[in-house]
Amino acid sequence: MKHDSWLAKKIASGDFIVTAELLPQASTAIPEIEAAISFLGNSIAAVNVADNPHGPVLSSLAGSLVLVKAGMEPVYQIVTRDRNRIAIQSDLLGAGALGIRNVLCLSGHHQTLTGSPESANVYDIDSIQLIAAVKQMRDQGVLLDGTEIKGVFPVLIGAVANPDMNPLELNILRLAKKVEAGAEFIQTQAVFDVEAFERWIEQARNQKITENTAILAGVMPLSGYQDAETLRDHYMDLSIPDSIIERLKKAGDEGAQKKEGLNICLETIRKIKKMDGVKGIHILSGGKEKLVPEIIASLD
């Protein structure tokens, strides 16, 4: 066994996997994270700790460590936006030493889309190069420059995909490369367009990608039509169909819209669950970790 990860064991068991995202705050208060963790509960396989998605917050590495201490399984997210290969490998070694056993490799929201648009652009390596670097550190026990790593680095490697990115050929080509580079699980961007997702997973199946990696479909409860519109307009990697926005609008007042958002999310999960090649879901609650138990409870 090259990795020593609870998430890896869960995936191997064939169970339907549920992971959820935790968004750390601009805070030094550990109890805040612990509170968020308590909402997530024990029924999920792993908790992703986002790496400064919208600007500086408590680090993903520190957040992951809090999870480890709380007896939960973290997925340590690393974006290539802010750190060069020296810093990234150094943090990875730290993560290994601290008992973090899952790493998610991504490029991250570009800094100009965060609250710190004036930041310098790093992007020394890209997400696929990061996947390959983690794999090399784990399997060959060496850093990118060939330096031997003392001790083991038994991590499970994850990556992300956006099923809505077109053209499909380019999308799948990139997904295949991520898996070839070493991604053992893929967490997707939130799915709203279920048909588009179905076309995507079908292509992934046809190219036998689903056999070599565990695909966890992203799902996100929308809190209202305004929230949906803001997300759609601000992040081009999020594709929210007009029909969904209309449904939220028609639902009525704020509370009703919130409920409808949750309904849409649950419907999406039910449809996705039936699809061949989907190993689980990844709940992107956008900082609303409180909603996670409700989603999980409805999963029969």
Add this chain to the structure above:
Amino acid sequence: MIVAERKTIPELVDILEGHKKILVLGCGTCVTVCLAGGEREVSIISSALRIASRAKNLSFEIEELTIERQCDNVFIEEAAKAVERNDVVLSLGCGAGVQAIAERYLEKPVYAGLNTAFIGILEERGIWAEKCAACGACVLDQYGGICPITRCAKHMLNGPCGGSREDRCEVRPDRPCGWQLIYQRLKGIGQLDRLKRIVPPKNWAPSLGGGCRVIVREDHRI
């Protein structure tokens, strides 16, 4: 060409305040072509500075001159007399031009009047766009002649990011996604297989990350 654009008049006034005799020095090469620092722009900026000087009682005395090329000593010499009779030089050359003038005329303050922006081309009238980041180790052969370092905001070498759209970049919605262009181009020339290869991390040492770059050609030295 090197593309630049002028600093604002308040910025220039800030830089020049306290000086009297000012030589506004243009360059006849790249910055002339991109309409930022040629003879005409020297006149325009000088004129605006004179207006500002009157409006703010600054008593600027401005002389205008444009030489063929500020980054070449042969042409820099042509500015010698004008530099001598003024207190300071406001260079409308690119960053290289400004520094070449400063190195030649050690006793004079030399200021930059432009913001040097990028290496690019005129895409259409009034629109200049970046095409090359001068990374020092060209990869254009692998990407159908479209640079992923310049044209992708994340310098991705292995494909687009999740924010890519067929008609635009997530970071700059007014621009196409460089990776969509690379994909279309490679597909068009029958080289899509190039994209399937996992490209290892780039060596950035030949780029600015490796410090100030110098090229030495012994065959051109005595």
Add this chain to the structure above:
Amino acid sequence: MKIHIFYCSNCLDTDALRKQLEINGNGQGDHQIQTVSLPCSGKVNLLYLLKAFEKGSDGVLLVTCEHGECKFLEGNLRARKRAKAVESMLEEAGLGKGRMIVVRKSEEGIGQITAALEQLTDNILQDTERSQE
């Protein structure tokens, strides 16, 4: 006040303009007005307009043809954009807004120019007062 009027000679007749403005050959009247005839308003560039201000003009009026009626097709459109660039440059240089007015000459006749001139002198007056505060 010192005013420059740049005008396209295809839409405005020099004699009629002078008569309307009641200025003599030296440009003397209520204001010191200098008229500059152009083969097309598109002939103006930033420098033309800036030079007028540099030489002491308090305001500039630019008269162009109606949209779609430029003898050179798009000269009037370019003139408008250049005037806009000059206006923002003047603002940068410390002169206030409203000292650069573009008039699209319509069928209404030359009275339009007088009205624009009044607007311009008003703007200049206001701006001068503002800068003296």
